[in-house]
Amino acid sequence: MMFILVDPVSTGTALAEAFREEGAECLHLYNASLREACDTDGSPRTMVHEDMAKTLEVLGDLRPVAVIAASEFGVLLADQLAAALGLPHHRPELAAARRDKELMARALEQAGVPTARTASVRTEEELDAVLARWETYPVMVKPRNSAGSDGCTISPDRATALQAFRDIVHRRNLMGELNDDVLVQEFLTGTQYIVNTVSVEGRHLVSEVYAERIDHVDGAPVLRHIISRPLLEPAEAGMADYVLECLDALGIREGAAHTEVMLTPAGPRLVEVNSRVMGPSLAPDPYHAAFGYSHQHLVAERFLRPDEFARRFELPYTTGQTVAKIFLRAHRPGVLRAVDGARVLRRIPGFHSIDRLPVVGEPIRDRHLTTGASGIAYLVHEDEDLLLSSLGVIHALEDSGGFYQFVEED
Numbered sequence: 001m002m003f004i005l006v007d008p009v010s011t012g013t014a015l016a017e018a019f020r021e022e023g024a025e026c027l028h029l030y031n032a033s034l035r036e037a038c039d040t041d042g043s044p045r046t047m048v049h050e051d052m053a054k055t056l057e058v059l060g061d062l063r064p065v066a067v068i069a070a071s072e073f074g075v076l077l078a079d080q081l082a083a084a085l086g087l088p089h090h091r092p093e094l095a096a097a098r099r100d101k102e103l104m105a106r107a108l109e110q111a112g113v114p115t116a117r118t119a120s121v122r123t124e125e126e127l128d129a130v131l132a133r134w135e136t137y138p139v140m141v142k143p144r145n146s147a148g149s150d151g152c153t154i155s156p157d158r159a160t161a162l163q164a165f166r167d168i169v170h171r172r173n174l175m176g177e178l179n180d181d182v183l184v185q186e187f188l189t190g191t192q193y194i195v196n197t198v199s200v201e202g203r204h205l206v207s208e209v210y211a212e213r214i215d216h217v218d219g220a221p222v223l224r225h226i227i228s229r230p231l232l233e234p235a236e237a238g239m240a241d242y243v244l245e246c247l248d249a250l251g252i253r254e255g256a257a258h259t260e261v262m263l264t265p266a267g268p269r270l271v272e273v274n275s276r277v278m279g280p281s282l283a284p285d286p287y288h289a290a291f292g293y294s295h296q297h298l299v300a301e302r303f304l305r306p307d308e309f310a311r312r313f314e315l316p317y318t319t320g321q322t323v324a325k326i327f328l329r330a331h332r333p334g335v336l337r338a339v340d341g342a343r344v345l346r347r348i349p350g351f352h353s354i355d356r357l358p359v360v361g362e363p364i365r366d367r368h369l370t371t372g373a374s375g376i377a378y379l380v381h382e383d384e385d386l387l388l389s390s391l392g393v394i395h396a397l398e399d400s401g402g403f404y405q406f407v408e409e410d
Contacts, residue, residue, distance in 0.1 A: 002062045003303065004029050005070040006078040009037050012070030014282035015296040016043070022304050027062065028070075029055070031077060033176060049077060056084055066303050068255055069276045075099055082254075088201070090275060091251025098250050098275050101144055101183050108270060111249035113242070116262075116269045117186040120144050127165050130184050131158055137187075141165055143173045144181040152221050154187060190264040192271065193236070194226055195243040196278055198298045200306065202253040204244045206317050207298050208278075208291060209236065210325075212260075213391075225391055227324040228290055230384065232317060235263060240317070242268040250275075256299045281325070283355040286378035290323035322384045324350070324391055328357075328375040329398045330364045334406035337361075341394070341403030348390045350381035364404065374404075 003026045008016040019026050027045040030038040038046050049055045059067070059081065066087055069078035076099060082089035090098065097103040105118035117134065121127045131139070141164035142152040153168075155161035161184070168179050194210040210226040229236060243259045250273055258278040260271035277295045287294035293301070302309045328341075336358055345351060357375040358364050364374055377394070379387050397403045 001025065001304075002027065002064040004059060004062075004064045004067040004078075004081065005074075006067060006081070007031055007034055007037075007074030008041075008070035009034060009073065010071045011277050011279045011282040011296070012074070014284065014294075015068070015070050015277050015299060018284070018294070018296040018300040019304075022300055024300070024304060027059075027064070029059075029074075029077075029081075031073060034073060052080070052084075055081065059085060066254075068299070068303070072274060072276055072279075075275055088254040090253050094251035098252070098273065101142075101185075101272055102181070104250065104270070104273065108246060108249050111245070113245050113249050114267060114269060116188055119184050120181040121165070121184060122169075122181055124162060124165065127161065127182070127184065128158070131161060134186070140183075140185040140187050141168065142183050142185070143168055143179045144183045154216055154221065188262040188264050188269050188271070190262050192260060192262050193229075193239060194278070195240055195259045195261060196295050197243070197247065197257045197259070198295070198302050198309070199247065199252055199254055199257065200302055200309065202248070203313065204247050204252075204257075205298075205309075205312055206240050206244075207293070207295060208287075209240060209317070222329065223327050224329065224395055225324055225326045227384070227387065227391070228319055228322050230319045230322050239263050239268040243270075246270050246273055255302065256295060258295075280372040281355050281376045283353065283376075283378070286323050286325075286352045286380050289352065289380045290321045291319050321380050321382045322387055323352075324379040324387050326377040326379070326391065326394060327372060328377055328394075328403065330374050330404045330406075331399060331401040332406065333364060335361065335363050336404060337407045338405040339403070340405055341397050344397060345377055345394060345403075348379070348393060350379040350383075350387050350390050352378040352380040354378075358404075364406075 005016055005026050006029050008028050028041050028043050029047050032050050035048055038048050067078050067082040069075045079095045083092045097107040102120040105115045108115040119130045138154050138156045141155050141161050153164035155164050165182050168182050171179055173179055192212040196208040197204045209229045212226050213224045215222045252275055256277040258274040262269050282296050284294040355376045356372050381387050
């Protein structure tokens with residue numbers, strides 16, 4: 001069986017590895033904008049997509065059984081190719097809504113699913129009109145199409161919102177696209193969650209639920225950690241059901257989805273749905289230790305062993321252990337001199353592993369983005385309270401400047 005993995009970058013490399021472990025034959029297909037990634041891909045089959053007709057001809061000859069988006073970059077192309085080849089795919093008419101955050105909100109409204117007030121603006125005059133109409137602060141200002149908390153600004157007043165708009169508009173975002181539009185969204189209060197799913201023929205399996213800790217630093221949301229929920233409280237179970245309604249409203253039918261949702265006093269409200277595996281780190285072992293699987297391995301199972309995957313729908317959501325994922329944070333930018341905090345981290349109760357630790361001698365950038373640029377640590381333990389205590393110790397070390405040491409400026 002041949003599988004097409006579209007743009008296997010970021011956590012798409014982990015998805016590709018999950019298929020490779022199973023002995024599956026895969027073609028790694030790259031958009032032309034990711035040609036460099038294709039050139040460094042050591043897989044036996046790679047291809048750059050430049051012309052739809054040519055790509056469909058090549059894929060048709062290979063007779064694949066699935067075309068799968070392996071990262072956010074590949075979501076639209078994977079949808080187009082799967083539909084054109086008559087393979088398992090999401091609803092084509094909602095493809096844009098699965099990438100565009102304003103269209104996403106409109107799709108939920110049309111389906112009768114509660115959602116936050118959302119508008120996109122191209123000019124300062126349009127922004128003023130939205131703010132005057134809403135008469136409510138704070139608001140969230142962010143790129144209409146991006147990821148990783150790129151450009152997100154919590155704006156407590158008109159002046160801050162206007163400056164945030166100016167900082168974003170007409171600039172290139174994390175996805176490499178120009179921000180012609182800027183999104184303004186009602187600021188949601190409550191606890192933010194992640195709900196990961198894997199779908200088959202429109203039936204959605206909840207694979208993981210995490211609560212997030214998000215701090216607000218200099219007006220920007222900064223994700224500090226996520227921690228899995230071994231059992232769901234009634235409100236959390238209702239939130240998971242709400243996420244499944246969102247997936248239906250957005251026409252998601254096959255494969256992975258990674259959804260962020262806020263559990264507000266008024267009920268759950270969608271932040272965004274991403275129709276691909278979770279990012280930015282899917283080192284499989286800590287997830288397997290907690291859940292018995294990882295998000296990417298469940299996707300591989302869905303396509304390679306569908307009968308085995310189908311049996312999971314009969315089981316209640318629960319986990320054996322709790323996993324926490326820490327987005328390690330540098331207290332300031334600079335050239336890294338030492339990682340003193342690693343000694344503490346490796347001895348802390350519940351420590352499992354560290355992924356993508358930054359290199360000594362290199363500068364640390366993007367401290368506030370959720371790209372894992374400052375490293376990611378995993379804790380796994382059966383005692384959730386123990387993990388919460390360990391998380392507090394690590395965050396205090398980060399915030400005090402004791403985790404990373406930097407070269408002193410002259």
